[in-house]
Amino acid sequence: MQANVQSAAKPDNYTAPELSDxxxxxxxxxxxxxxxxxxxxxxxxxxxxxxxxxxxxxRTLPLxxxxxxxxxxxxxxxxxxxxxxxxxxxxxQRRLVEKELERRYYCPNVVEVRSVKDxxxxxxxxxxxxxxxxxxxxxxxxxxVNRNIRMLSDDSVILFDVDGNRYMIPSLKALSAKSRRRxxxxxx
Amino acid sequence: xxxxxxxxxxxxxxxxxxGVLRFNADAMITAIENGSQTHLISASEVKEAEVxxxxxxxxxxxxxxxxxxxxxxxxxxxxxxxxxxWCKIVNHFIETGHAALDQEIERPVCPxxxxxxxxxxxxxxxxxxxxxxxxxxxxxxxxFWPQIITAESAQTLSNILFILVPIFNRILIDRYLTPRxxxxxxxxxxxxxCFLVRAVGEAIFIVTARxxxxxxxxxxxALRDQAYSxxxxxxxxxxxxxTPGDLIRRVMExxxxxxxxxxxxxxxxxxxxxxxxxxxxxxxxxxPRLTLFVALPVPIVAFALSRFWRLIQIRYERQxxxxxxxxxxxxxxxxxxxxxxxxxxxxxxxxxxxxVNRDLxxxxxxxxxLWSLLFPALTFFTGIGEFLVLYVGGRSILAGALSLxxxxxxxxxxxxxxxxxxxxxxxxxxxxxxxxxxxxxFEILDEEEDIAxxxxxxxxxxxxxxxxxxxxxxxxxxxxxxxxIGFTIEPGEMIGIVGRSGAGKSTLINLMMxxxxxxxxxxxxxxxxxxxxxxxxxxxxxxxxxxDTFLFAGTIYDNILYAKPDATPAEVVAACKAANAHEFIMxxxxxxxxxxxxxxxxxxxxxxxxxxxxxxxxxxxxxLILDEATSSLDLETESVIQDSxxxxxxxxxxxxxxxxxxxxxxxxxxxxLEKGRVAETGTHLELLRKKGIYYKLVIAQRxxxxxx
Numbered sequence: 038m039q040a041n042v043q044s045a046a047k048p049d050n051y052t053a054p055e056l057s058d059x060x061x062x063x064x065x066x067x068x069x070x071x072x073x074x075x076x077x078x079x080x081x082x083x084x085x086x087x088x089x090x091x092x093x094x095x096r097t098l099p100l101x102x103x104x105x106x107x108x109x110x111x112x113x114x115x116x117x118x119x120x121x122x123x124x125x126x127x128x129x130q131r132r133l134v135e136k137e138l139e140r141r142y143y144c145p146n147v148v149e150v151r152s153v154k155d156x157x158x159x160x161x162x163x164x165x166x167x168x169x170x171x172x173x174x175x176x177x178x179x180x181x182v183n184r185n186i187r188m189l190s191d192d193s194v195i196l197f198d199v200d201g202n203r204y205m206i207p208s209l210k211a212l213s214a215k216s217r218r219r220x221x222x223x224x225x
Numbered sequence: 226x227x228x229x230x231x232x233x234x235x236x237x238x239x240x241x242x243x244g245v246l247r248f249n250a251d252a253m254i255t256a257i258e259n260g261s262q263t264h265l266i267s268a269s270e271v272k273e274a275e276v277x278x279x280x281x282x283x284x285x286x287x288x289x290x291x292x293x294x295x296x297x298x299x300x301x302x303x304x305x306x307x308x309x310x311w312c313k314i315v316n317h318f319i320e321t322g323h324a325a326l327d328q329e330i331e332r333p334v335c336p337x338x339x340x341x342x343x344x345x346x347x348x349x350x351x352x353x354x355x356x357x358x359x360x361x362x363x364x365x366x367x368x369f370w371p372q373i374i375t376a377e378s379a380q381t382l383s384n385i386l387f388i389l390v391p392i393f394n395r396i397l398i399d400r401y402l403t404p405r406x407x408x409x410x411x412x413x414x415x416x417x418x419c420f421l422v423r424a425v426g427e428a429i430f431i432v433t434a435r436x437x438x439x440x441x442x443x444x445x446x447a448l449r450d451q452a453y454s455x456x457x458x459x460x461x462x463x464x465x466x467x468t469p470g471d472l473i474r475r476v477m478e479x480x481x482x483x484x485x486x487x488x489x490x491x492x493x494x495x496x497x498x499x500x501x502x503x504x505x506x507x508x509x510x511x512x513p514r515l516t517l518f519v520a521l522p523v524p525i526v527a528f529a530l531s532r533f534w535r536l537i538q539i540r541y542e543r544q545x546x547x548x549x550x551x552x553x554x555x556x557x558x559x560x561x562x563x564x565x566x567x568x569x570x571x572x573x574x575x576x577x578x579x580x581v582n583r584d585l586x587x588x589x590x591x592x593x594x595l596w597s598l599l600f601p602a603l604t605f606f607t608g609i610g611e612f613l614v615l616y617v618g619g620r621s622i623l624a625g626a627l628s629l630x631x632x633x634x635x636x637x638x639x640x641x642x643x644x645x646x647x648x649x650x651x652x653x654x655x656x657x658x659x660x661x662x663x664x665x666x667f668e669i670l671d672e673e674e675d676i677a678x679x680x681x682x683x684x685x686x687x688x689x690x691x692x693x694x695x696x697x698x699x700x701x702x703x704x705x706x707x708x709x710i711g712f713t714i715e716p717g718e719m720i721g722i723v724g725r726s727g728a729g730k731s732t733l734i735n736l737m738m739x740x741x742x743x744x745x746x747x748x749x750x751x752x753x754x755x756x757x758x759x760x761x762x763x764x765x766x767x768x769x770x771x772x773d774t775f776l777f778a779g780t781i782y783d784n785i786l787y788a789k790p791d792a793t794p795a796e797v798v799a800a801c802k803a804a805n806a807h808e809f810i811m812x813x814x815x816x817x818x819x820x821x822x823x824x825x826x827x828x829x830x831x832x833x834x835x836x837x838x839x840x841x842x843x844x845x846x847x848x849l850i851l852d853e854a855t856s857s858l859d860l861e862t863e864s865v866i867q868d869s870x871x872x873x874x875x876x877x878x879x880x881x882x883x884x885x886x887x888x889x890x891x892x893x894x895x896x897x898l899e900k901g902r903v904a905e906t907g908t909h910l911e912l913l914r915k916k917g918i919y920y921k922l923v924i925a926q927r928x929x930x931x932x933x
Contacts, residue, residue, distance in 0.1 A: 077286070078237055078296035091294055099280070139239050143282035143301060157350040157358075158661040159343065170240030178343055178351070183546055199343045201302035203281040222539040 065109060065118035067125040072133045080137040082109065084117060092117065094137045100189060103142075107134070139169060144203040147196070148172060150216035153223070160186075160223065162196070166204055177202065186223050194224060229326045231311040233298035235282065246285060246298045246308075248315050250324055254287070256297045264297055274315040276308045276703035283308060283703070287315075303341060307331050309703025317745060320695070320709060348671075350664065358660055361667065365448070372440035376433045377495045383429035384500050386422045388507065391637035393419050399630030433492070441487035449480040452669050460676040461740040465700065475669055479662035486659035490652065497645035504641035511631060515621075518613040519639055526607050527646060533599055540592050547585040554581055607643050611636060676742060682759035687766040688751045689716035689847045689878030691737060695746035698736060706732045708901045710746070716847070719879040721889030723919060724898035730882045733898065734850050737880070739763055750848075768846030772853035774837035778822030781810055781836065785817075788840045800843035805869040806835035831862035838866065842873055849874065851881040855888060863888070886923055895919065 071083040072092075079091045089111045097106035097119070104123040110116045123131055123138075145168035154161040160179045165172050177198035179185050185197040194206040209217055209224075233244040236258055244258045248268065256264035270290055277284045283305040285298045300308060310330045318324045332341045335349035342349055366373070397415045401407020453476050456464070464472070508516040558565060558574050565574050614635055621627035691714040699705040707729045714720050722730045735741055736748060739760050748755040750763070768788075776784050785797045792800075797817065801807040809832050813819040821828060828836070834854065841849065851870065855863045867888055873879075874891075883889050890909050897905035897912065897919045905917050912919035 075294070077294045079286075079294055136238070140237070140282070140284070140299065141279040143235070143239060143279065154351070155657075157353060157664045159350045161340075161351050168239055168241070170238070173241045176338075176340055176351075178340065180343065183549075198302075200341075201281070201305070222542070 063116065063118040065120045067120070067130075070120075070126075070130075072126075072130050074133060080133060082117065089117060094120075094134055094141065096138070096142065099142060100195075103138075107138070143168065144195070144205045147204050147206045147212070147216075149213065150219045153219045159199070162220075164204065177204065182223050188224060194220075227326060229311055229314045229324075229330060231285065231298065231304065231307055231330055233285070233300040233304055233308075235299040235301065237296065237299065239282070239299065244298055246311060248311065248318075248324070248326070250326060252318060252324060254297070254315065264295065266295065268315060268318055271315065271319060273319065274312040276305065276312055278305060278703065285312060303332075305703055306701070309699070309701065312703070313697075313705075313744065316697075348664075348668075353664070355656075355660065358663060358667075362663060366444055368447070369440045369444045372436050372443075376436040376440065376492060379429050379433045379436070380492065380496045381499050383426040383433065384496055384503070386426040386429075388500075388503055388641070389422050390419055391634040391641075392507075393422070394637060395628075395630035395634035397630070398633055399628045403629055437492040438488050441484050441491070444487070445480045445484035448483065448666055449476055452476050452480070452666055455669055455672065458674050459672060460674065460742075461735070462700065463672055463675060472669075475665050479665050482662040483659055483666075486655060486662075490655050490659075493648060494652075497648050500641055501645040501649070504638045508635065508638050508642070511635065512627065515614055515618055515627075515635055518617055519610045519635075519642060521613065522606065522610045523642070523646065526603070526643075527649075529606065530603065530647065533603065537592075537596065537599070540588075540595065544585070544588045544592055547581070547588050551578075551581045551585050554578055607647070610643070611639050614639060676739060676760055681757065682762075683753055683757050684762045685751050685753040685758050687763070687847045689718075690714065690749075690751050691848070691878065691880075692749040692752075693733075693746070694749070696736065696743045696748060697745045698732060698741065698743045700732075700741075705744075706901050707736070707743075710901075710903055712896055712903060712906065714878060714880070716878055717876050718893045719874050719881065719891060721892035721895040722880065722882045722898065723886065723889065723895050723922065724904075725922070728898040729901045730898055731852055734769075734852055734880060734882065737850065738767060738769065765844065766846055767848045767850060768841035768844055769850040770834070770837045770841045770852065770854040772856055774833045776821055776828070776833060776836060778820075780815075780818050780820055781813075782817040784821065784836060785840050785843055789843045792843055796843060797839075800839040801836075803842055803869055803873060804835045804839035805865050806832070806839050809835070831858050831866070834858060834862075835866060835869075838869065838873075847877060849877050849879045851879065851883075853882055853884055856884040886919075886926055897922075 065084065069085050073081045073083070075081050075090065080094065082089045082092045091112045093110050093114070095108045095110065096103055097108055105121065107120040107123060108116055109118055109120060120126070120134070123134060126134060145166040147164050148167050149165040151163040151165065151174070153163075158180065160182050161176055162179060163174070163176045165174050167173075177196065179196060180199050187195050187197070189195055192209050194209060196204040196206070198204070206212065206220075209220075212220075228247045228249040231246040233246060234241060236242045236244070242259050244256065247253075247255045247257070249255075252268040254264065254266045254268055254271070254274075255262055266287060266289075272288045272290045274285065274287050277286065282299060282301050284296055285300075285308045286294055286296045288294055298308070307330045314325055314330070334341050335352055337352045338349060340349060340351055393415050397407075397412065401411055401415075456472055456476065505516070505520075508519060554577065558578065565571060614632075618627055618632040618635060622629055622632060693710045693712050696707060696710040697705055698707045710733065722733060724730050732741075736743055737750075737755075739755050739758065742756060750758060755763075777787065782797060785800060786792055789796070798807060801810060801817075810817055810819070838854065854870070855866050858866065863885070871891060881889060881892065889895060892909070894906060894908060895912055896903055897917075899918055905912055905915065905919055907915065913923065
């Protein structure tokens with residue numbers, strides 16, 4: 038009995054295996070992956086000789102690491118694997134995945150705050166925004182500013198309007214003094 | 226017939242564009258981007274139209290019969306819901322061959338500013354004028370007008386009396402004191418008059434305050450009652466748009482804000498305005514030149530006050546937010562203290578709180594510093610008029626152009642002008658807060674009851690027959706949960722509903738209880754379309770047990786009676802015996818009078834569930850719905866409850882959802898749901914033989930239950 042107990046004991050220097058060794062993250066081997074665009078405008082993937090006609094790319098950490106740990110899933114939302122870094126892909130392959138990310142995550146940057154109107158519990162902000170294309174102008178309605186105007190750092194802010202649209206201010210310092218002054222009362 | 230049109234605003238590179246997606250009477254789908262056609266597809270080749278929701282954007286696309294998927298239109302979130310509606314029209318055509326093109330797709334837009342109305346609102350907050358809000362408020366206040374008008378008139382009378390005091394002072398000084406000709410009686414008479422005016426004024430003030438407070442309380446209570454009863458009548462889909470906290474805030478906090486506004490500020494409106502103008506007119510008549518000096522700082526002070534007021538408001542708002550952040554961190558950590566300790570992260574939490582607390586201290590102290598500088602400065606500046614009047618008036622007295630009494634009267638009236646001014650400057654902000662609360666209340670009161678009890682609502686005897694015919698439904702129109710569901714349940718049958726999580730099982734019975742109405746298709750209960758059935762009557766006749774049982778604070782007895790308030794004690798005990806609850810109830814000190822809920826006896830999961838079953842069956846319902854009624858229980862407790870349920874389902878239509886498939890073995894038929902559609906139906910054995918989805922679910926469950 039005694040011997041059994043002793044043999045079951047682990048040596049002093051025993052350490053549990055690293056979690057990432059114990060659990061398979063399912064990282065995608067970039068060299069075995071071939072992305073393409075279907076005629077219908079969707080991203081397709083051929084991975085280890087298997088074709089997935091419509092795949093989606095999701096960010097694991099959309100705000101913290103937007104181009105790392107990208108989850109690739111099939112049409113049924115079953116994860117095929119995780120792409121460690123977008124930069125692991127080369128040239129046109131990277132461009133295809135990047136385009137898919139742009140199509141899935143739409144969060145244009147605010148380039149100017151033209152006016153702010155506080156009206157009956159809603160804050161209406163007239164902004165100029167720029168995504169991947171031209172600058173456009175719109176008035177967005179924000180309710181519950183405490184929750185929907187969120188400081189991501191001391192300098193960057195994200196706005197959520199009542200429809201669920203998102204607008205990013207990557208750097209408050211980069212905005213004009215006037216824009217900053219208009220928004221200032223709502224930042225905390 | 227017009228086409229079903231959806232406007233969209235992004236191209237495939239997510240560049241802003243003007244696009245239109247059209248579905249016309251010839252069943253052709255066209256997509257046009259900046260005037261050029263990008264797609265032309267015949268709906269006859271389409272299997273289904275769908276919306277894919279991304280983050281901050283969405284995509285409408287079609288699945289073709291040949292297996293291809295074609296992306297049609299991309300848009301930001303503003304168009305997500307309309308896109309769902311557009312897809313519904315196309316899908317309806319594919320399924321029925323009928324193009325329902327008259328259906329409204331786009332969200333209603335404010336005709337004045339062109340902005341879409343926020344979800345669930347029928348007024349545009351951007352354009353809503355304060356005057357129309359005031360009109361609406363006056364209408365709601367109509368029953369309380371007599372009290373309010375009485376209070377306001379009395380208040381005005383009291384003000385007029387107060388205005389007499391400076392005039393008496395002037396007479397006293399000019400007629401009796403300066404010439405030293407007054408007798409003791411004359412002086413005593415005037416002093417007595419001043420005393421009397423003050424005393425009467427104060428007495429009126431007390432009466433006014435009481436009348437006003439009463440009217441304000443009654444008005445706000447009436448609003449609170451209306452809001453609460455409206456919430457009770459709203460459908461689940463209307464309620465689901467708001468959080469419980471939001472609804473509670475509207476009923477309690479918004480009405481309190483209004484009451485406070487009315488008692489603290491509202492009643493001063495007439496008083497302050499009359500005071501200001503009365504004093505100004507008297508001053509003008511007495512000495513226009515001196516009045517000019519009084520009025521000189523008025524616009525400057527008003528402007529400065531309004532600017533500073535805004536600044537102070539913003540700063541205090543920030544302090545309020547920091548404070549609430551501090552509180553929420555504290556609340557969170559104390560609630561989760563077990564986790565904090567288990568992870569040994571006490572120091573990290575101390576650091577986190579200290580940081581937020583430091584922030585709060587800084588903002589608070591900055592605000593105090595600003596306030597302590599600003600307030601004396603403003604008061605001083607406001608008093609400049611008084612100094613000017615003293616200087617100019619003093620000179621005029623020395624020159625013999627003005628009497629001393631008049632100057633005293635003047636300086637007294639100055640305070641009658643400046644006090645309302647200070648108040649009036651801050652009034653718009655307070656009014657804005659009250660209006661925000663009012664709008665939120667009106668928003669609830671104006672909400673349309675989509676599942677309303679009407680005079681035409683039928684009282685249908687529920688015999689247990691249920692029929693689903695082409696039922697499709699989604700909580701959000703762009704995400705259908707159920708698609709084309711069709712089946713019939715005969716009276717007395719026990720039906721098991723099976724499927725993976727998210728397959729639509731609970732939604733299926735939510736529709737049966739008419740908590741929601743289907744988007745398309747119909748549900749018949751005892752042969753009558755559920756849309757025509759009175760929801761109240763229906764709920765009286767259906768017994769339901771949910772997985773997450775909610776018991777109200779009160780006694781066990783009260784909780785059982787909740788389902789049937791007129792039940793006799795014998796019925797209550799019988800129901801509890803049937804639900805195997807009687808035994809544990811009798812083990813408690815107070816038996817059926819045991820208090821349960823937050824501060825009462827704490828029930829175990831199995832006990833709660835047995836009470837829920839007793840509550841469901843006391844009505845002796847012909848239709849019994851069990852939504853995962855036993856899934857949160859251990860096997861032993863489950864078998865006790867299952868036992869009581871088996872006794873009950875006899876000769877009663879029962880629809881049961883169960884995660885543990887073994888509990889459904891007694892079902893006459895099983896309906897297997899897969900991605901919102903009926904995938905299989907049949908008995909347990911039939912489905913096992915079929916080796917389809919049900920078979921896989923059973924095998925998977927057996928594997929997990931196998932002892933390791």
